[in-house]
Amino acid sequence: MSAMSFMLDGKHVPFSEGQTIMQAAIVAGVYIPRLCYHTEFKPHGSCKLCTVKVNGRQASSCTYQAQPGLVVESNTDELNGERRALLQMLFVEGNHFCPSCEQSGNCQLQATAYELQMMTPHYDHFFPDRPLDASHAEFLLDFNRCILCALCIRASRDVDGKNVFGLAGRGIHTRLIVNAKSGLLADTDFAAADKAAHVCPVGVILKKGAGFAVRIGRRTYDIKPISALPQTGEKDN
Amino acid sequence: MTADHAAYLSLILERHGYAASNLLQILREAQDLHGYIHPDVIDCLAAQLSIPRVKIEGVATFYSFLHLQPHGEYRVLFSDNITDRMQGGAALMEQMCRQLWIEPGKMSEDGLVSVGTTSCTGMCDQGPALLVNGRAITRMTAARVDAICELIRTRVPLSGWPAELFRVEDQIRRKDMLLGSDFQAGSALAALLAQGRVETLDEIKISRLRGRGGAGFSTGAKWEACRAAAGEQHYVVCNADEGEPGTFKDRVLLNSYANKVIEGMTVCARIVGARQGFIYLRGEYRYLLDHLQDVLRQRREQNLLGKNILGSADFDFDIAIHVGAGAYICGEESALIESLEGKRGTPRNRPPFPVTHGYLDQPTVVNNVETFAAASLIALHGGAWYAGHGTPASANHPGSSGTKILSVSGDCAQPGIYEYPFGVTVEQVLADCGASNTQAVQISGASGVCVAANEFGRHIAFEDLPTAGAFMVFDHSRDMFEVARNFVHFFAHESCGFCTPCRVGTSLLKNMMDKLAHGHGSPYDFAEIEKLDQLLLSMSHCGLGHSACNPVLDTIAKFRPAYDQRLAHTEYVPAFDLDHALQQARQMTGRDDASAHLDACAHPGEPR
Numbered sequence: 001m002s003a004m005s006f007m008l009d010g011k012h013v014p015f016s017e018g019q020t021i022m023q024a025a026i027v028a029g030v031y032i033p034r035l036c037y038h039t040e041f042k043p044h045g046s047c048k049l050c051t052v053k054v055n056g057r058q059a060s061s062c063t064y065q066a067q068p069g070l071v072v073e074s075n076t077d078e079l080n081g082e083r084r085a086l087l088q089m090l091f092v093e094g095n096h097f098c099p100s101c102e103q104s105g106n107c108q109l110q111a112t113a114y115e116l117q118m119m120t121p122h123y124d125h126f127f128p129d130r131p132l133d134a135s136h137a138e139f140l141l142d143f144n145r146c147i148l149c150a151l152c153i154r155a156s157r158d159v160d161g162k163n164v165f166g167l168a169g170r171g172i173h174t175r176l177i178v179n180a181k182s183g184l185l186a187d188t189d190f191a192a193a194d195k196a197a198h199v200c201p202v203g204v205i206l207k208k209g210a211g212f213a214v215r216i217g218r219r220t221y222d223i224k225p226i227s228a229l230p231q232t233g234e235k236d237n
Numbered sequence: 238m239t240a241d242h243a244a245y246l247s248l249i250l251e252r253h254g255y256a257a258s259n260l261l262q263i264l265r266e267a268q269d270l271h272g273y274i275h276p277d278v279i280d281c282l283a284a285q286l287s288i289p290r291v292k293i294e295g296v297a298t299f300y301s302f303l304h305l306q307p308h309g310e311y312r313v314l315f316s317d318n319i320t321d322r323m324q325g326g327a328a329l330m331e332q333m334c335r336q337l338w339i340e341p342g343k344m345s346e347d348g349l350v351s352v353g354t355t356s357c358t359g360m361c362d363q364g365p366a367l368l369v370n371g372r373a374i375t376r377m378t379a380a381r382v383d384a385i386c387e388l389i390r391t392r393v394p395l396s397g398w399p400a401e402l403f404r405v406e407d408q409i410r411r412k413d414m415l416l417g418s419d420f421q422a423g424s425a426l427a428a429l430l431a432q433g434r435v436e437t438l439d440e441i442k443i444s445r446l447r448g449r450g451g452a453g454f455s456t457g458a459k460w461e462a463c464r465a466a467a468g469e470q471h472y473v474v475c476n477a478d479e480g481e482p483g484t485f486k487d488r489v490l491l492n493s494y495a496n497k498v499i500e501g502m503t504v505c506a507r508i509v510g511a512r513q514g515f516i517y518l519r520g521e522y523r524y525l526l527d528h529l530q531d532v533l534r535q536r537r538e539q540n541l542l543g544k545n546i547l548g549s550a551d552f553d554f555d556i557a558i559h560v561g562a563g564a565y566i567c568g569e570e571s572a573l574i575e576s577l578e579g580k581r582g583t584p585r586n587r588p589p590f591p592v593t594h595g596y597l598d599q600p601t602v603v604n605n606v607e608t609f610a611a612a613s614l615i616a617l618h619g620g621a622w623y624a625g626h627g628t629p630a631s632a633n634h635p636g637s638s639g640t641k642i643l644s645v646s647g648d649c650a651q652p653g654i655y656e657y658p659f660g661v662t663v664e665q666v667l668a669d670c671g672a673s674n675t676q677a678v679q680i681s682g683a684s685g686v687c688v689a690a691n692e693f694g695r696h697i698a699f700e701d702l703p704t705a706g707a708f709m710v711f712d713h714s715r716d717m718f719e720v721a722r723n724f725v726h727f728f729a730h731e732s733c734g735f736c737t738p739c740r741v742g743t744s745l746l747k748n749m750m751d752k753l754a755h756g757h758g759s760p761y762d763f764a765e766i767e768k769l770d771q772l773l774l775s776m777s778h779c780g781l782g783h784s785a786c787n788p789v790l791d792t793i794a795k796f797r798p799a800y801d802q803r804l805a806h807t808e809y810v811p812a813f814d815l816d817h818a819l820q821q822a823r824q825m826t827g828r829d830d831a832s833a834h835l836d837a838c839a840h841p842g843e844p845r
Contacts, residue, residue: 045586046735046736046737046778047736047737048736049737051776060586082772085768085769085772086738089741089742090737092741092745093740123745124745124748126744147737163289163292166291166295167295168295168298169299169734170732171729171730171733171740171744172741172744174734177294177295179289179290180290181279181280181290
């Protein structure tokens, strides 16, 4: 068997036919920052955190097909600096109050910000007005934290076969909506067993009555930084 | 209520074959009938088309011209391009709002009317322009505002408004090989059938024709790749979503040269093996729809479309027109295809490219209106003839063959359409259009290049100044900072919102430019703007994000004084007016002496 490989930050990364750079890196245990990518779903390519330089040109590693001999840069000061700016954009776009957030320590946005040493939000906050949806008996939606990664949309559509979630609006007014005339989660067929209930990388989709079950300080990313955790398999909320 | 909607929806659905891929067209037509898209309409469509309502709502809220709430019996949208502003559009909008007793962007209490702004409507040579319920009105004046307000107040239906209001002129000022040549409908197809498809493709390649939408990809290479791509069906799409601010040449081509354009599409269809084509017509050009349908009908009657074209047994091809609904991003070819499929106009991840995976994932050629028109000429007269015009190929560049149609607007005596062989200088165009005292020219619209006087010797050509056609002239009375700010607002409004850098970055850029405009800027902001521009350039998903920073970077580099005069401070970084923030404290303490003011503290000894 002839092993195909490409170079990632100076190291050979093997890959098999059809794999993306991200998939190969994950198998090889190399961390590439990401928020909208999840191993179980078709890549989306929207958060742009996983942007790498492929033979000197920027590309999303989650959608770029691996090819033999590619020279890929990821963990560089330049790219990490730009990723930090993207994180800052996500922080100011929504309303992210980490100290009071139930997902603090389990949040991939927060963990990635720690990983990339984001110290301040840097940009002026937008402070958008995004009402909560507490209509559902078992789940709460806090849209303030939505980063529009579309994971819940993909999970509901591709795994649950339900289409509970979708995107509406355009540009800075893009927002997550649910599949009900009332606009309320209670009026959808959303259920606790849905895959979509467990894929949110931040703290939008929250199970009621289970808040703070694990103490802050003992949560997933409190214990180990996101880059040091096993790269295969995402945390399930 | 539902029953009412079901009645008119069933007719629309019938017409569109109950196909979910026609969702955007269905929503447009439903809104035309009812004024807006009622929530019951979404339920009804979800049931009839078997698609979730969340998807329909997603599409309906993506496009600027679709509404889920009432926007008035009369919806007036002033074109907000910089050229409309230079012609006084903003003041006319204020006048209209005043006379109708309404605030911009808000519907009148009685539900009669709303007045707002929209991105460039492509009438820059005859502005200020606006749209009333989607119909274009040009050459707005104070008197026309009076007249329109009266028509609205007395509820005259649009069909009863004076035709003069809706007159749109071609204003062709200079013709060359494309606009000047006689053309018999069917002649290029006859030549193609006589010559053979491979041979005609060779002629397209020999012509060195490159895409006229601005990017300049080789047309021959694109058609060849699509022809070679495996698929159940092949498609030909004409990109008539002419949304780039300052561009209006496709409007004229479709109005007066539609046969050339459609014949070019048909030539392409024969070469790549397509049986179905689409014209994606921007919503602002809705008024051209009937005319284009007429041309299609005539061509069917002449056996230039339909089955067995010109008696050729294996040559079937027809064209449907899709009308856009106000989204600049749909000019990007993969977003256009998404929109054609009835979805949100979000650019796809590429590769794969449309030539292999386009409409319904099938091999698809997407070309600009002007490219197809040129292709019909090449099929008729040969590639060598075409390549003899324009600039020659060199060892390291394919050159720019043929001609380019420019949409000239702004500060000049004769705005309009000018066709030149590639290689013409900016200076020459300025002289021909009667521009004087020119400070700058914005080439190829908001996403293009801003050239200053010392660059007017440069050439319009892919190897020097590539362009999709816009040529906006600014004389020395214009504030180039405001020009750039207008474009930045445009990009923020038109960002599709898919990727983080463009969605958030264009809004941040807008806020920074507004901060400078309001006199709170400092040199720090320049560094921030440049950093943001770099980020947009390197991280954005598509060309919109990549080019959103061009107008700012160009004008900072070339017209720095326009920015410097906005700087209230040259040393520190005021995020807001600190001294003003102390006003309340001064009031409460009854003080207003020098040391109760921040400026005095910062600069002791200086008189305030």
